[in-house]
Amino acid sequence: MLPVIKDHLEEVAALILFSIGFSNLLLNRNMIKKIIGFSMMDSAIYLFLASYGYIAGRLAPIMESDVPAPSVTQYVNPLPAGLVLTGIVVSVSTSAIMLALTVRLYRRYHTLDIDKIALLVKEADEA
Amino acid sequence: MKWWQNIPFFLVWVPLLCASLTAVLPCKASQALILLFPALGTVLSGVLYLHVSGNMAFYTFPMGLFGAPFGNELRYGTVEAIMAGTFCLVLFLSLLGGWKRLQEHIAPERKKLYCVMVMLLLSSMMAEVFTNDMFTAYVFIEITTIAACALIVARTRGRTLFAATQYMIFNMLGSGLYLLGISVLYCMTGHLLMVPMHEKIEAMMASGEHLQSLTLSVTLMTIGLGIKSALYPFHRWLPDAYEKCTPSSSAMLSSLISKTYLFLYIKILVRVVGLQHMNALDLRPVLVLCAFGSILMGSIDALLEKKMRRMIADSSVAQIGYIYLGIAVGTEAGIAAALFHIIAHALAKSLLFLSGDRLIGASDEDADFHELCGAGFRAPFSGAAFTVGALSITGIPLLAGFASKLYLSQACLTMPSRWAFAGLIVLAISTALTASYFLITVITIYRTPVHAYHAPVHHPWYSTAALLILAGLLVVVGVCGSSLYTSILSGIPYLI
Numbered sequence: 307m308l309p310v311i312k313d314h315l316e317e318v319a320a321l322i323l324f325s326i327g328f329s330n331l332l333l334n335r336n337m338i339k340k341i342i343g344f345s346m347m348d349s350a351i352y353l354f355l356a357s358y359g360y361i362a363g364r365l366a367p368i369m370e371s372d373v374p375a376p377s378v379t380q381y382v383n384p385l386p387a388g389l390v391l392t393g394i395v396v397s398v399s400t401s402a403i404m405l406a407l408t409v410r411l412y413r414r415y416h417t418l419d420i421d422k423i424a425l426l427v428k429e430a431d432e433a
Numbered sequence: 434m435k436w437w438q439n440i441p442f443f444l445v446w447v448p449l450l451c452a453s454l455t456a457v458l459p460c461k462a463s464q465a466l467i468l469l470f471p472a473l474g475t476v477l478s479g480v481l482y483l484h485v486s487g488n489m490a491f492y493t494f495p496m497g498l499f500g501a502p503f504g505n506e507l508r509y510g511t512v513e514a515i516m517a518g519t520f521c522l523v524l525f526l527s528l529l530g531g532w533k534r535l536q537e538h539i540a541p542e543r544k545k546l547y548c549v550m551v552m553l554l555l556s557s558m559m560a561e562v563f564t565n566d567m568f569t570a571y572v573f574i575e576i577t578t579i580a581a582c583a584l585i586v587a588r589t590r591g592r593t594l595f596a597a598t599q600y601m602i603f604n605m606l607g608s609g610l611y612l613l614g615i616s617v618l619y620c621m622t623g624h625l626l627m628v629p630m631h632e633k634i635e636a637m638m639a640s641g642e643h644l645q646s647l648t649l650s651v652t653l654m655t656i657g658l659g660i661k662s663a664l665y666p667f668h669r670w671l672p673d674a675y676e677k678c679t680p681s682s683s684a685m686l687s688s689l690i691s692k693t694y695l696f697l698y699i700k701i702l703v704r705v706v707g708l709q710h711m712n713a714l715d716l717r718p719v720l721v722l723c724a725f726g727s728i729l730m731g732s733i734d735a736l737l738e739k740k741m742r743r744m745i746a747d748s749s750v751a752q753i754g755y756i757y758l759g760i761a762v763g764t765e766a767g768i769a770a771a772l773f774h775i776i777a778h779a780l781a782k783s784l785l786f787l788s789g790d791r792l793i794g795a796s797d798e799d800a801d802f803h804e805l806c807g808a809g810f811r812a813p814f815s816g817a818a819f820t821v822g823a824l825s826i827t828g829i830p831l832l833a834g835f836a837s838k839l840y841l842s843q844a845c846l847t848m849p850s851r852w853a854f855a856g857l858i859v860l861a862i863s864t865a866l867t868a869s870y871f872l873i874t875v876i877t878i879y880r881t882p883v884h885a886y887h888a889p890v891h892h893p894w895y896s897t898a899a900l901l902i903l904a905g906l907l908v909v910v911g912v913c914g915s916s917l918y919t920s921i922l923s924g925i926p927y928l929i
Contacts, residue, residue: 358619358620400608407597410594
């Protein structure tokens with residue numbers, strides 16, 4: 307078991323981070339901590355993709371015009387890095403929307419606790 | 434390449450450009466644009482359908498210089514053309530039918546932002562329908578989520594803010610799981626395009642390698658898209674999100690957004706995983722049980738609701754269960770029945786949300802059921818439209834809901850006997866429950882009112898025409914259902 311973990315250290319770390327982020331987003335009552343959980347969850351996936359794209363001993367996939375290009379097998383796969391960059395943009399947009407909603411909720415209900423907000427919303431509906 | 438082969442690209446990218454344009458155009462022009470483009474999209478999808486159904490083939494549109502398996506591409510056939518046309522048409526009618534309420538509910542300074550979000554929604558839906566790339570689908574899923582959140586929160590009330598937050602939390606969980614699923618699948622296959630991915634999966638299934646990882650990845654995507662489409666037991670966010678926003682937004686959320694995720698899931702199962710491998714991955718029992726849970730719990734929740742909008746929203750959970758049941762059958766007939774139900778439900782649910790809101794408008798806002806007594810007399814046209822929608826969802830013959838339930842039942846019979854038997858029993862129970870809560874509502878709106886009400890709100894003729902078209906389409910799809918079903922069924926081989 308241990309050698310498998312040692313060989314796939316990044317993947318194991320990504321899995322643990324994803325689980326922490328997922329449970330935080332699902333279970334934590336504080337809105338800010340939920341957003342941190344979401345960022346952690348997405349970062350874990352980017353770590354997973356980046357570790358898949360990296361191959362020890364290979365070059366960054368950047369070709370220079372004045373240097374003779376090595377064989378394509380000497381480069382790492384550039385696609386996971388592209389996916390991670392796109393994913394980060396998407397993740398930042400979603401986090402921004404969530405933060406904006408949190409600010410609006412806080413201004414209206416003066417708390418970041420989602421359960422308390424739910425109670426206040428219910429009370430306002432019944433009033 | 435012929436001119437009509439550019440239509441999918443046009444349907445994805447022009448709304449995206451128009452979304453930027455609506456931010457700088459005057460408000461009236463922006464509002465005209467959000468009505469014009471879905472109408473144009475419907476016509477163009479019709480043209481696309483005529484061309485692709487005549488040739489009975491699928492087409493690809495390379496996005497950039499590189500072709501498959503390296504580049505990104507759109508892929509389309511009969512099924513994609515039908516779904517794109519349906520989504521554009523329902524979007525157009527949802528906006529038109531709730532236009533007056535939209536103007537009342539959305540603050541003037543937010544109207545342009547609402548237009549931007551509608552265009553983004555249209556673009557992302559079209560991208561999810563046409564894309565052949567798993568990661569592109571993820572990006573547009575997130576755009577759909579952001580647009581949907583803005584559509585909910587556009588009507589400023591405490592409840593909409595809370596509903597939008599809940600919606601975002603659940604959708605972020607779903608997106609995370611979907612992204613992890615495609616990341617695992619990408620690591621196993623080395624591809625993001627659906628067809629090359631499928632070829633690798635075929636090789637894996639033949640050799641028996643990485644089966645557990647494949648099951649894990651498909652399960653993650655199933656749960657992710659299940660959360661986003663409000664499949665039981667992940668449906669708790671739905672009633673709040675659909676209840677308090679403006680009727681056009683409710684109709685779009687219920688009829689279009691959850692259905693786009695379902696169509697994407699169908700594409701993943703059919704084109705990437707392959708229907709023949711569903712049993713090997715133990716997907717069927719999970720999907721069938723979730724579908725049964727959705728159908729029964731959605732119906733029971735709707736029966737127990739005291740407010741009309743929440744009842745219509747809860748009924749969506751049951752209808753989503755029907756669609757998953759069709760998917761779980763795992764045959765072309767099952768998938769065709771599920772797609773048919775997506776169309777039938779999209780039409781009926783828009784009609785119910787729009788006409789239901791008019792009935793509430795003719796009574797007291799936020800009214801319980803008993804306050805709706807006589808609403809059918811105060812707003813006769815809306816009462817009739819609501820009755821048509823309710824009868825269709827219940828499954829009364831000559832309406833779209835009956836045809837879809839018939840095809841679903843026929844598809845269920847092809848499952849192993851215990852599942853087929855259980856499926857038919859659940860369908861029967863659910864039909865009885867649906868009839869109970871919708872018939873109670875229809876009877877209530879035609880009962881003698883308990884007290885005098887203010888004069889009913891006058892709605893413009895074009896909103897009434899939108900309701901009439903939706904009700905007419907339910908009848909047309911119900912009567913000519915076999916032609917549509919045959920067309921979908923004949924297009925499924927080209928979805929693969």
